[in-house]
Amino acid sequence: MTLEQSLPLPLRPEIPEDAELASADERAWRDLLARLSRQSVLKHFDAYEDVDWDNPDFSVDAGDPRFELIELDPLGGTDWYRSLPQPRRAQIGLHRFATFMKVGVQFENILKRGLLTFAESLPNDAPEFRYVYHEIAEETQHSMMFQEFVKRTNLRVHGMPPTLLWFARRIPSLARSFPELFFVFVLGGEEPIDQMQRRALREQQWRHPLAQRISQIHVIEEARHMSFARAYLLRHAPRLGWLGRNLLALRAPLILGNMVNLMLMPSPHFAKRYQIPKSVVRQAYRDNPVYQGLRREAIAKTRHLCRELGLIRPPYSWIWRAYGVESE
């Protein structure tokens, strides 16, 4: 039994539509999908052809000072980190970046399975099918690129904490039963990664050319993925019934709050591995207003979209505040 079948009220009630408006909306939707699909053909990357893995300058060495934490990571600004010997600082920076890549591989695995489930539910003439398959192909290249990087570090890199991974593995089935919630999850993972990579590129924070190349490729293709997810939500979320809209309003901040922590903060396992004192973690993240601003910025566009869709409202507004992801 799917989630939708088990609910007491339908997620999507039948609402009669104005035929003219509906056809204009349909045309705009088809145009967007055609445009995104065309861009995927014109500008796409291959994990092995477009990254110069064998360039000596791209070699991955745990003692390389170019891997020291970038300014965007508040841990790098703590006295604790600065007082460490240089090779240790470089290893922590490399391990943090590799963990980011590993979480990316796990997230994209769930995302691809969800998109395949979504595509399976489409009728033969659906314009979404082709675009979704372009996106799956692009995410496949990203994951190969991320995993190749992780492999080259020779570090024991863990990604998501096991409990979170357990929950995340339940997500792909949502792409069929409740695609609106699935696409909130998609944006919850894609936007923080994209925002951080974009900002590091803009401010020239990447010192290692491999980290820079991976980020460049990723942000170009992610722009399309997020456009699709946002447009899907704008088109479909308003058509949800009372129950669907309430479920979405309740779960969106829970998903976004958890995803932003996962993407931006070191896991307890990581803190233990490098014996980072709890007080340092508090100082760098939880009690740091700069980091709190970074978290809000990391999901700013998705939060704006949720507001536009009327999903940030009582009685659920407190959840946004509780996760510290509300706007200031």
Ligand SMILES: [Fe+2]
């Ligand atoms: Fe990706």
Ligand SMILES: [Fe+2]
């Ligand atoms: Fe993506």
